[in-house]
Amino acid sequence: MILLIATRNKHKLEEIRAILGAPALALKSALDFPDIPDVVEDGATFEANAQKKAEALARATGLWTLADDSGLEVDALGGAPGVFSARYAGEPTDYAANNSKLLRELAGGKNRTARFRCVLALASPAGKVRFVDGRCEGRIIEDLRGAGGFGYDPLFIPDGFAQTFAEMPTDAKNKISHRGRALAAARVAWREIFCS
DSSP: OEEEEOOOOHHHHHHHHHHHOOTTOEEEEGGGOTTSOOOOOOOSSHHHHHHHHHHHHHHHHSSEEEEEEEEEEEGGGTTOBGGGGGGTTOSSOOHHHHHHHHHHHHTTOSOOEEEEEEEEEEEOTTSOEEEEEEEEEEEEOSSOOOSSSOTTGGGEEETTOSSOTTTSOHHHHHHHSHHHHHHHHHHHHTHHHHTO
16 A cells, blocks of 8 residues: 655655554555645644645645644643744744744743644545644753754653653654654554555
């Protein structure tokens, strides 16, 4: 079976491929379909954006499509950057600028609790959509640490750990990350698709 991953983000695709580990599936991505237009992520929630991407690409390709929307929610910022995580400092996506803006917004603040969230939407070619989600609680530190990962990884330390996501080996991060937890839930909830 072919499963289309609704992303052109190579980092996200590599992470999903590594975590999903579903040998029965042939994974494709939006990169394999260059003529499909980008889906505008203008939903107010992670669920809305994931659903919009999954439905649009399933419709365009006739393939089962898995889409995610994920981001960082910082308690002291009322849940921001949230659905705007990738473009927090503006367009186009700039990880360094996003991290700088986050540090400016939190400067001097004592409450640095945060979580990464990931919502996965699986759309059938017929248009039926299902959801699972995953979360990883943690805190934002004051200085960038680590060279791995991407996005806010150098600033986020998950609860119970001393390393940032960017300092952790990839396999260790994938076991506890929001995306790892969402994909683990997907393997259970959608076993008939991922294990067929």
